[in-house]
Amino acid sequence: MAKIYLAKPYGFCSGLKKALSLINDCEKKYQHIYCLGELLHNPLVIKDLQKKGIKMIKEKDIDFLNNLSKEEKKVTAVIIRTHGISELILKKLENFGINIINTTCGYVKRVCLIAENLKKEGYWVVIVGDSGHPEVKTIKSFLAGRALIFKRNLNFKKYPKIGVIAQTTLAEDSYQEALVDIIHQGQPKELRIFDTICPEVKKRQKEVKKLAKEVDLMIIVGGKNSANTKRLVAIAKKAGCKTIWISTGEELKKYQIPFKKFGKIGIASGTSTPEEFVNLVIKNLKKEVTER
Amino acid sequence: MAKIYLAKPYGFCSGLKKALSLINDCEKKYQHIYCLGELLHNPLVIKDLQKKGIKMIKEKDIDFLNNLSKEEKKVTAVIIRTHGISELILKKLENFGINIINTTCGYVKRVCLIAENLKKEGYWVVIVGDSGHPEVKTIKSFLAGRALIFKRNLNFKKYPKIGVIAQTTLAEDSYQEALVDIIHQGQPKELRIFDTICPEVKKRQKEVKKLAKEVDLMIIVGGKNSANTKRLVAIAKKAGCKTIWISTGEELKKYQIPFKKFGKIGIASGTSTPEEFVNLVIKNLKKEVTER
Numbered sequence: 001m002a003k004i005y006l007a008k009p010y011g012f013c014s015g016l017k018k019a020l021s022l023i024n025d026c027e028k029k030y031q032h033i034y035c036l037g038e039l040l041h042n043p044l045v046i047k048d049l050q051k052k053g054i055k056m057i058k059e060k061d062i063d064f065l066n067n068l069s070k071e072e073k074k075v076t077a078v079i080i081r082t083h084g085i086s087e088l089i090l091k092k093l094e095n096f097g098i099n100i101i102n103t104t105c106g107y108v109k110r111v112c113l114i115a116e117n118l119k120k121e122g123y124w125v126v127i128v129g130d131s132g133h134p135e136v137k138t139i140k141s142f143l144a145g146r147a148l149i150f151k152r153n154l155n156f157k158k159y160p161k162i163g164v165i166a167q168t169t170l171a172e173d174s175y176q177e178a179l180v181d182i183i184h185q186g187q188p189k190e191l192r193i194f195d196t197i198c199p200e201v202k203k204r205q206k207e208v209k210k211l212a213k214e215v216d217l218m219i220i221v222g223g224k225n226s227a228n229t230k231r232l233v234a235i236a237k238k239a240g241c242k243t244i245w246i247s248t249g250e251e252l253k254k255y256q257i258p259f260k261k262f263g264k265i266g267i268a269s270g271t272s273t274p275e276e277f278v279n280l281v282i283k284n285l286k287k288e289v290t291e292r
Numbered sequence: 293m294a295k296i297y298l299a300k301p302y303g304f305c306s307g308l309k310k311a312l313s314l315i316n317d318c319e320k321k322y323q324h325i326y327c328l329g330e331l332l333h334n335p336l337v338i339k340d341l342q343k344k345g346i347k348m349i350k351e352k353d354i355d356f357l358n359n360l361s362k363e364e365k366k367v368t369a370v371i372i373r374t375h376g377i378s379e380l381i382l383k384k385l386e387n388f389g390i391n392i393i394n395t396t397c398g399y400v401k402r403v404c405l406i407a408e409n410l411k412k413e414g415y416w417v418v419i420v421g422d423s424g425h426p427e428v429k430t431i432k433s434f435l436a437g438r439a440l441i442f443k444r445n446l447n448f449k450k451y452p453k454i455g456v457i458a459q460t461t462l463a464e465d466s467y468q469e470a471l472v473d474i475i476h477q478g479q480p481k482e483l484r485i486f487d488t489i490c491p492e493v494k495k496r497q498k499e500v501k502k503l504a505k506e507v508d509l510m511i512i513v514g515g516k517n518s519a520n521t522k523r524l525v526a527i528a529k530k531a532g533c534k535t536i537w538i539s540t541g542e543e544l545k546k547y548q549i550p551f552k553k554f555g556k557i558g559i560a561s562g563t564s565t566p567e568e569f570v571n572l573v574i575k576n577l578k579k580e581v582t583e584r
Contacts, residue, residue: 172478172479175479176475176476176478176479179475180472180475180476183468183471183472183475184468184472186464186468187464187467187468187485187487187489188487189486189487190484190485190486190487191484191485191486191487192482192483192484192485193479193482193483193484193485194481194482194483195479195480195481195482195483197479
């Protein structure tokens, strides 16, 4: 019978746990709570938050908040999600006089601070990450015209001083590959490289890399729009392990996989996957392993 | 008939030209001139200097200078060569009250300053270069216990902040290889890389790399104990070109090479090779090409 191995840590990352606890604290305090963008990349969790009355709004639509009356503003709050927000929008909200629940992750704050300092010291800053990701947009906002999004064979020669940072959820291997590409392009006068990958993300990636080599099947649990979950899937596949990616415990049945035929099954989860989801996967998997 | 191509720049580098001019200026001013170590890595030039009365002495033997009388000290000078010297020895000489002719190359001064600043800011400093070279010893003296000489698979993980610098005469390719090796070992929290290779050395290397691909034979002129000349030879060979390394114009005959059979012949020189040597090689080569 199949043995199940759970990669740790699992469930929400510490940043999200803190964010959700902050939001929880003020659910009774405010009548209207808005979140700028989706709080996290997990549609089911988002649905739960919406049920509680939290509305997801887009940055471009925030102006209505300024038109609220003084009394309405008192009972309204805006959540800044863990990915952070541009300095410009934050200033705007502050000027609105609206309540702000800032849940920006500490690791994102750190990379923004590094970016800002690099800019002040005259560096051009290369961000290794996904240009469309909200975190990268936040970081960019601290760099004005000094940001370069990494791509292969970008010509760095015209920039004498270059700083390099990574999106906090980037895979370590991808960062390494990007750095080697930069080095191969010839040396700027000064090159400054910061390890800004979140230690928890790093630990999950490391665990998946290790576990995928030991088990016969890897199940990665997380939202299909979660970048860090996507990376765990890629890492498991790269290690040569048969890998499935599910969002919920129920999805397991869809695959029609004879789970009990596998000797060892590994489970890992993205940072925006609640612990309960993972527990449900384990529960359902145990059923599958014994029933089928 | 063979065509001759000369890689530029050739002859002494600007640092050595300046050093020799400084020495020239004070030859009449002082009765006794000592040089700490060999001024440059070219035995014939050294012989010339010795003929002029300049004595090469070792660092460990400098104490006799302190025992000179006040009058003797007035007419005695010590040359600090382009490779620089440790802070400790410099201080010692200053305390002796002896005249110092400091010809330390500007590029060496720059790398020492970078090293010192990195140390002050809490970095461990990796020097990519030859641990036995006087320049590397000079740089190390600014780093106290914070210096690490680069070698493959050195374990950098225990150092959170790492600065990397290169010996000024290192080949660009070697620096790049070392940096990739460092990157592959996993990221320190912060990695700071400086391009400290001398621009003139770099230019010579680039020219040799290019020329070696175009000609049928490369002749590198320079002292057999000159590290930068040795690198030019390696670069030409790596480019797949037949390469000979000679110290003087006379040495050309030794090789018994049918020079006129070659379509294109390239000539390049190390930074410690006088222009006259290169001119003599060209003169003798022209003779060989027409006579043999």
